[in-house]
Amino acid sequence: MLIEIKPGPAGPFQRLDYATANNITGRPIYGRAACFLHPDAAAAFGRARAAALTLGLDLLVFDGFRPTEAQWALWHALPDPTFIADPRIGSTHGRGVAVDLTLCTPTGEPLDMGTGFDEMTELSYHAAPVPAEARRNRLLLIGVMVEAGFVHNIHEWWHYNLPDPDRYPLLSDSAAGTGLMPRA
Helix, strand or coil: CCEECCCCCCCCEECCHHHCCCCCCCCCCCCCCCCEECHHHHHHHHHHHHHHHHCCCEEEEEECCCCHHHHHHHHHHCCCCCCCCCCCCCCCHHHCCEEEEEEECCCCCECCCCCCCCCCCHHHCCCCCCCHHHHHHHHHHHHHHHHHCCEEECCEEEEEECCCHHHCCCCCHHHHCCCCCCCC
C-alpha cells in the first residue's frame, strides 16, 4: 500500500509536471496530480522535511511513485539510461521508493539549483560546475536527504531513493491502486 503525500498550505509543496504537458514528453503522462510513496519512503520523506524546516526551508516535490506505464512514456521520449531507467529493468520510482524534489522557501519558491527539474544534461549531475549559490543549495539538499535515509543519483540533483530498492516490488498503476494513469 502506498501513501499519498498531500500538499498543504504550509507545505510540503508540489509541482507535479508529469500531470501536465510541462515535461520531456510534451504531454501529460498522469491523469491526475498526486504523489505517492511506499511507507518506508514516506517515513524518510517526513524526516527530510523536518530537517528542511529546521533550516527555515521546505520541500517541493516533482514526482514520487511512477507506475511502469509512465516509465514507458518517459523511455519512449528519451531512451537514455543515464536519465531514464529502462522500464524493462524497472526504476526506483516504479517501486515507490524514489522522490524527485528540491528545497524551497517557506512560500514554495524553489531554490536555485543551477538547472531545472528534468534538465537532462551534464549540468544536472551532482558534481557539475554550477554557480556557487546553486552548489550550496545542492549540498544542502543532499545533506537533508541523506540524513533522512535516502541515497542520491549522481546524474540528477533532484532524485533520491531508499537504499537497496530492489527489495521493493515494481508496481503498475492498477497494482498500486493509485489511479495516476489516464483512463483509456
